Amino acid sequence: MYTFSSRLKTIALVLMVLGILGIGYSFFTAPKTVEDVEKILAADSHHGGGHADAAHHEPAAHDAHAATTEETHAPAAEAAHDTAHAHAVAATETAHGEHDTVHTEAAVAAHDDHGTAEAAHADAHAAHGEEAHDAHAEHQHHLEHVLGQLQNKPWSAVYVAALFFMLISLGALAFYAIQNAAQAGWSPVLFRVMEGVSSYLIPGAIIVFLILVAGTMDLHKIFIWMDKDVVAEDHLIQAKSGYLNKVFFLIRAAIFMGGWILYRQYARKNSLAQDDATDNSFYKKNFKASAGFLVFFIVTESIMSWDWIMSVDPHWYSTLFGWYVFASFFVSGITVIAMITLYLKSLGHLEYVNTSHIHDLAKFMFGISVFWTYLWFSQFMLIWYADIPEEIVYFKMRIENYNLPFFGMVAMNFVFPVLILINTDFKRLSWIVVMAGIVILCGHYIDFFNMIMPATVGDQWFIGAGEIGAILFFLGLFIFVVFTALTKAPLLAKRNPLIEESKHFHY
């Protein structure tokens, strides 16, 4: 039996406390009013810096625009007036020596001209007033927009981290179900590790569900389609409201999470019961349950990705998005399984795990990393190539404002693992697998960051106290829950029919 070392427990608790402090700080420092935003933007423009510049660009442009119209307007109107007047005078003088009728006509014409100039002047004045007013309103509108983004920032940070860690355990659960349904001979010695990782699904799903409920209660604006005022003016969202409405959204979330947790609890119960069984009935039950779960999972996972991730951009849609999200958290789940296996192995708890098991996990990390890249590129390239405005905005926004995270994650999730994990010998070295695992996990966190943040905080993003705090909190909670679950049962599934094969697995 594994015992949760007090040192690791302390680390987990410290991470959670630090995380709560970071999250609390980011909520506390989020601006409350438009005036706060104005101050922040002003401070940003003084400090400069690439990101601050980008953020400040818009209001600065407004200001400049307003100022130039005011300056150029007066002389231009004045000049127009002068020419008209001069023309009228000249016309009167030349006409004077000729017929009276002509004189009168000319005078009338000149007068008319003058009148037009006057009118033009008045128009220009009115236009100027309106424009200045518009600029002001636009600036105010911009400030409110930025206020919304900055108030969303701490919520989004928590949401991204909560979703990421919950999906890691869901990815590990999907992997576990596949191993069961495929009757894999190599992996049963790792089943208890996978069950441990998937134990985080219960608290993780509850937290994500609470964040979704908070959205339906208008506590945050991560899901813009939940905002009545926005929907009232948005025909595209109105057309989707049959699907994107609060009640149906929560019902779906409850069904999905309930289904996943149900399978996880049922499979765990059977797996433990199989240890003391006299026949293989529990194994067979798990086999059937796993096959059924995989069907349920792939449907719900796809819908989950539309609901919880794609709907933050309710105007945008992509058909392979579900697969893309799946690949992202599936590889993260496998990576976490490999890292926890290596940790437990290093403490001497996993007697039968050898380098061949690690090699297999590393191969999965490698292969699914490439699979993720394939989907990432397919989604990007199809949209980039056709360049349809309604689709391309998604990537335009990310490339302009999230350039480093957007392309950096491709390096972290593809280039690095491909170069480091392509070597057979490297896949057997613990430190290589752990190092590659850390880079892959960071890369996929950034992947989820890139999926959520551009829609919720826009160009106001930053990986600061709130984001890091949220990661630390959920990391601490994850470690605490997973390692507590690992202490609950022996780390070797005893009577699994494939356990002997797995013990002697050799690649």
Next chain:
Amino acid sequence: MSNKVIHVLYNDDDILMDAVKKTRAAHHHIEEVYTPFPVHGLDKAMGLATTRIAICSFLYGLVGLSVATAMMNFIMIQDWPQDIGGKPSFSYIQNMPAFVPVMFEMTVFFAAHLMVITFYMRSKLWPFKSAENPDVRTTDDHFLMEVAVHGDENQLVSFFENTGAVEVKVIEKH
């Protein structure tokens, strides 16, 4: 000088593996082993060096990637940067997503084909090559171990007869 070898025939791969291990332990030099199918672990038991063909393949893949990049950079960007459907042909990186499918396929093409050709060359395999099969049964259900004869021939024969062989033959080679 006579160049004698012993051909030892087995009819089971497990017996063959044991025999190989015994032969290596007795420090007899195994010239070659002929089997009808791959015997898992035989290379390790014989102490053969691991293959480096994967390294070759990786390098060939890099060559393919370079060829694809250089080719498309020259054709599409340097030589005639036409506006084709609004695709940005100002620099390679700007139009890169459109080139990736070709870059990928060329990498795989070079890696696969050059590796196969390397394998043929290193294994000396080509059409019309005369087969080097010492005993036709080795392509069906028998395993043959060829060991060079040094020292006492009779002693060697009796050694191999004790390793579970179904047949031991002394052959004059060349």
